[in-house]
Amino acid sequence: MARGQTMKAIEDAIAKLENDRARIDGQIEGLKQALKLSSGLVVAQEFAVQRRTRRGNLKETVLDLMEEAAEHGLTTDECVQKAKEKDISLVPSSVSSLLSRLKSDGHLFFDGSRYRLKQYAGPKQAA
Numbered sequence: 001m002a003r004g005q006t007m008k009a010i011e012d013a014i015a016k017l018e019n020d021r022a023r024i025d026g027q028i029e030g031l032k033q034a035l036k037l038s039s040g041l042v043v044a045q046e047f048a049v050q051r052r053t054r055r056g057n058l059k060e061t062v063l064d065l066m067e068e069a070a071e072h073g074l075t076t077d078e079c080v081q082k083a084k085e086k087d088i089s090l091v092p093s094s095v096s097s098l099l100s101r102l103k104s105d106g107h108l109f110f111d112g113s114r115y116r117l118k119q120y121a122g123p124k125q126a127a
Contacts, residue, residue, distance in 0.1 A: 061088060062098055066108065066117050073116035 065082050066074060074082065076096040083090045099115050102108040109121035 058090070058094060058098055059102075061090070062095060062102070063107070063117075066115065069116070071116065071120045073111070073114035073120065075114055079115075 061083060062079060065079050068082070069078075076092055076099060079095050079099070080090045080092050099108060099110075103110050103115065107118065108115045109118055110116075111121075
């Protein structure tokens with residue numbers, strides 16, 4: 001092969017590889033974008049799950065809120081609102097059911113409008 005033809009073949013090979021590299025770089029960039037979007041979606045989904053209180057944590061969350069409320073106590077709606085202020089999403093019907101169960105189990109006192117921990121119910125009410 002003549003020197004000129006060899007040089008042309010090398011230049012053509014370089015041009016082909018550069019085109020391939022540009023195509024591959026574009027594919028890599030597209031995959032990186034997809035990964036960012038996908039991980040952003042996963043992060044958003046994980047954040048949403050963290051904000052929701054799982055069934056096992058509902059009791060703990062409600063009891064913590066009751067402890068914070070102390071003598072004042074809480075209604076179901078106030079409990080849901082206080083949790084929302086802490087970026088915890090509670091379902092009112094689940095909270096109402098749990099408060100009723102905690103009352104039946106002797107953990108809470110209900111005065112007809114508000115739930116309180118027994119320790120904050122007062123001597124007559126706690127009995």
